[in-house]
Amino acid sequence: MSALIEDDLGNERLERLLAGAGHQLRTPLNSVLGFTEILLMGLPGPLNEEQRRQLRNVRSGARLLETTIDNLLDLVRIESGTLTVRLELVDVGSVVSEVCSNIQQFADEKGLTLEVDIPAGMTWCTNRRALGRILVNLTSNALSFTDAGGVRIDGVPGDGVGSARVDIVDTGIGLPNVERERVFEPFERGSARGEDGRGGAGLGLHVSRRLADLLGADIAVDSVPGRGSTFSIVLPRRDR
Amino acid sequence: MAQVLVVDDTDHALDLLGYLLRDRGHVALFARNGEEAVASALKMRPDLILMDLHMPLMDGYEALAAIRGSARNGTCPILALTAFGEVGERERAYAAGFDGYFSKPITPETFMDQLEAFLGGDDRRGAP
Numbered sequence: 001m002s003a004l005i006e007d008d009l010g011n012e013r014l015e016r017l018l019a020g021a022g023h024q025l026r027t028p029l030n031s032v033l034g035f036t037e038i039l040l041m042g043l044p045g046p047l048n049e050e051q052r053r054q055l056r057n058v059r060s061g062a063r064l065l066e067t068t069i070d071n072l073l074d075l076v077r078i079e080s081g082t083l084t085v086r087l088e089l090v091d092v093g094s095v096v097s098e099v100c101s102n103i104q105q106f107a108d109e110k111g112l113t114l115e116v117d118i119p120a121g122m123t124w125c126t127n128r129r130a131l132g133r134i135l136v137n138l139t140s141n142a143l144s145f146t147d148a149g150g151v152r153i154d155g156v157p158g159d160g161v162g163s164a165r166v167d168i169v170d171t172g173i174g175l176p177n178v179e180r181e182r183v184f185e186p187f188e189r190g191s192a193r194g195e196d197g198r199g200g201a202g203l204g205l206h207v208s209r210r211l212a213d214l215l216g217a218d219i220a221v222d223s224v225p226g227r228g229s230t231f232s233i234v235l236p237r238r239d240r
Numbered sequence: 241m242a243q244v245l246v247v248d249d250t251d252h253a254l255d256l257l258g259y260l261l262r263d264r265g266h267v268a269l270f271a272r273n274g275e276e277a278v279a280s281a282l283k284m285r286p287d288l289i290l291m292d293l294h295m296p297l298m299d300g301y302e303a304l305a306a307i308r309g310s311a312r313n314g315t316c317p318i319l320a321l322t323a324f325g326e327v328g329e330r331e332r333a334y335a336a337g338f339d340g341y342f343s344k345p346i347t348p349e350t351f352m353d354q355l356e357a358f359l360g361g362d363d364r365r366g367a368p
Contacts, residue, residue, distance in 0.1 A: 019326035026323035
């Protein structure tokens with residue numbers, strides 16, 4: 001009993017520590033991203049093309065850092081068992097549109113489309129924050145490894161036979177069979193996703209799968225190399 | 241044009257948000273902690289308040305309660321903007337009565353569009 005209480009206190013302390021660390025990391029990042037964006041918008045004055053190119057590099061580097069910070073903090077929470085995911089009724093469409101509003105600019109910059117087709121009223125018994133984190137990671141991963149075409153987010157309601165799922169479908173470089181599991185390892189990526197400077201070889205897919213585990217959900221991958229990949233968040237059938 | 245009170249204990253955040261608000265033709269008011277926020281909210285009666293949650297002296301939750309509890313500015317939209325990102329913070333903010341929740345770092349253009357959606361159209365813009 002006392003061990004339990006101590007454990008809870010330890011968890012609470014760890015969560016405060018992580019939240020505090022996150023605060024200290026995100027606050028300066030807010031300055032870097034915010035002022036870079038203001039410059040890129042041309043608000044203080046016009047920029048030449050080379051200045052724009054360099055500032056876009058600052059911005060994409062800072063965004064990658066942001067994703068890494070969020071994923072690293074979540075991974076520590078998961079590894080230490082302090083991450084609690086309370087299940088609640090979540091409107092899937094609203095989580096997806098929130099994710100898209102944060103990620104649309106990334107798609108625009110790459111000249112890619114980002115389309116959403118979630119049936120109205122599609123609700124899941126899941127955790128809003130965790131679902132959002134998984135969607136951010138899967139969608140930015142899809143955009144990172146797509147050079148033409150775009151990414152689609154489709155909601156498929158369960159019908160009693162099949163499970164409910166959300167598919168993130170890209171027209172990117174795809175994944176050979178043998179690498180479909182490897183990309184879920186921390187700091188791994190497929191060989192074809194090699195050393196060409198794409199962001200994202202990091203924690204995103206790993207953390208997504210760990211979060212899905214906590215939600216009792218699964219992440220499935222289907223892919224045709226050269227044609228594209230589909231990452232699906234598959235919800236367990238409702239048996240409550 | 242709206243009057244927006246920005247509450248944050250970091251200079252950069254005030255500078256950034258002030259710049260973005262002025263660019264969109266709004267007037268930015270500043271407060272550096274919850275106490276200043278409450279005083280300014282009651283005196284200036286802004287159209288919208290953008291509130292950091294964790295600040296010295298009085299945090300965003302206490303300031304929200306004080307402003308909501310006053311007759312002078314009880315209905316003004318108050319949005320939480322935080323870099324804290326503790327698990328469950330979003331739910332706590334909505335439960336406390338914030339009208340919106342945003343986390344730092346912000347994407348300026350998207351953020352300003354979302355913020356202006358809370359200003360509710362032309363009735364305020366046309367005001368003298």
